[in-house]
């Protein structure tokens with residue numbers, strides 16, 4: 001497992017200037033979002049927490065100690081019940097690096113692939129995150145804290161009078177993507193498999209876009225129409241809003257397939273697969289040209305090699 005590209009330009013958001021706020025979407029079910037979430041098409045990591053009669057489950061741990069402390073502070077403003085569970089939607093640093101700030105009594109939940117990655121690749125990943133987010137953003141002080149228990153398919157957690165489900169729908173952005181479903185509130189946290197609503201695009205950092213398409217379609221089918229999705233870096237959205245990244249990924253797949261049929265190189269494919277209709281996204285240059293087109297090219301090449 002490795003990142004396909006690194007960014008040397010401006011970070012997608014400034015980790016030194018994030019102000020987290022919480023909003024109660026249903027009794028005891030809180031969504032945590034950066035305060036600029038309605039002003040931008042891509043912001044810092046979202047999170048959340050669910051309060052039961054006995055204990056609290058937190059979704060995501062954020063990038064660094066400061067942001068994890070902000071998140072824990074938002075929980076403490078609402079309840080003094082113990083934070084019994086913490087779920088990481090992926091191994092990505094902005095979702096899992098803050099684990100070390102939570103009490104020892106908190107059970108960290110990850111997919112087995114996320115746990116394995118964090119155990120084996122943490123220092124490489126820290127280097128990647130320092131390259132992406134910049135130095136002096138608290139990443140240097142992070143301590144790796146892999147999961148205590150793992151979820152391969154589905155786990156129901158009873159917080160006391162309230163069930164929360166942790167599910168794996170398949171590869172979406174990483175092999176270990178987990179989603180968190182609060183059935184009574186009909187809220188689903190999805191992490192990075194959806195960055196934000198339109199015009200935001202998926203980031204295929206590990207390629208395999210055909211699997212991403214299948215997984216996003218499964219998530220869409222699972223959700224009732226009135227459900228609310230909390231994407232990894234944007235404002236709440238509806239299940240119908242998944243159609244936008246699905247359409248983009250299918251168009252990308254078709255266009256890169258044509259380029260391969262025509263025998264184009266990856267550079268020529270970048271020229272041919274402009275998809276300028278999607279250029280409104282503030283991170284289009286990075287997501288589409290630097291990450292997604294080369295990733296789709298490579299994935300389709302590998303699949304064709306397997307068929308040949």
Ligand SMILES: [Zn+2]
Pocket residue numbers: 045092094095192232233
């Ligand atoms: Zn993220």
